[in-house]
Amino acid sequence: MAVTLFFVISTVFLFLLYVKTVGPETLSPRLRKFAIPAAKYIAATFIGTYGSLAIGAVIVPPLLLYSRVTHTRSGVDLFTALLDRPYFPFQIAVAFVLGYFLSEWLKEGWPAYVWVWPVAQVSIAVLLFHPSAMQSFTAGVWRSYFDWGCGCSVTPLQWRITSPLYPSLSFSAAAFLRGTKGFEPKAQPGNAALR
Numbered sequence: 769m770a771v772t773l774f775f776v777i778s779t780v781f782l783f784l785l786y787v788k789t790v791g792p793e794t795l796s797p798r799l800r801k802f803a804i805p806a807a808k809y810i811a812a813t814f815i816g817t818y819g820s821l822a823i824g825a826v827i828v829p830p831l832l833l834y835s836r837v838t839h840t841r842s843g844v845d846l847f848t849a850l851l852d853r854p855y856f857p858f859q860i861a862v863a864f865v866l867g868y869f870l871s872e873w874l875k876e877g878w879p880a881y882v883w884v885w886p887v888a889q890v891s892i893a894v895l896l897f898h899p900s901a902m903q904s905f906t907a908g909v910w911r912s913y914f915d916w917g918c919g920c921s922v923t924p925l926q927w928r929i930t931s932p933l934y935p936s937l938s939f940s941a942a943a944f945l946r947g948t949k950g951f952e953p954k955a956q957p958g959n960a961a962l963r
Contacts (some may be wrong), residue, residue, distance in 0.1 A: 808877025816882040816939030817932035820863035852922045863935035867942030879943035886932040
């Protein structure tokens with residue numbers, strides 16, 4: 769699965785690099801109409817979900833080195849609070865920044881809709897959930913995917929299913945906010961009402 773995902777993402781980025789280098793005029797109109805927006809959507813989805821998770825995982829680990837050098841737990845506590853505590857706060861912040869600054873380049877790929885695939889993934893996981901005999905469906909879903917009340921690290925199930933959800937919502941919100949600035953009426957010469 770990981771090899772397939774890597775292949776698809778690398779193909780998308782190579783296609784976008786090719787289009788940027790050679791120019792979109794070399795592509796047929798049909799390919800230009802569908803392939804470029806689809807490739808940009810896939811790139812935006814990858815950047816908004818797994819890209820922000822990876823960037824967060826690369827930026828924060830020096831805190832572990834700090835705690836090792838100072839012989840304190842403060843770096844470890846901050847590391848876990850940023851990366852794997854309720855709703856992945858650092859990854860959400862990274863996704864928001866990426867969504868805001870990359871949405872202009874990815875606008876053909878509708879970056880405000882990056883949330884669609886992660887929401888579908890969580891919805892399918894919830895629909896396919898089988899609670900144990902001792903708990904209700906709602907309690908089982910909540911405890912398995914969204915319960916952060918224990919104060920512990922996230923579970924592998926939460927990393928696989930819900931970790932792409934929160935950054936994708938943040939990325940989409942930032943792209944939407946960046947896109948709404950483009951809907952303001954622009955002043956035209958001779959139009960005094962808009963000045």
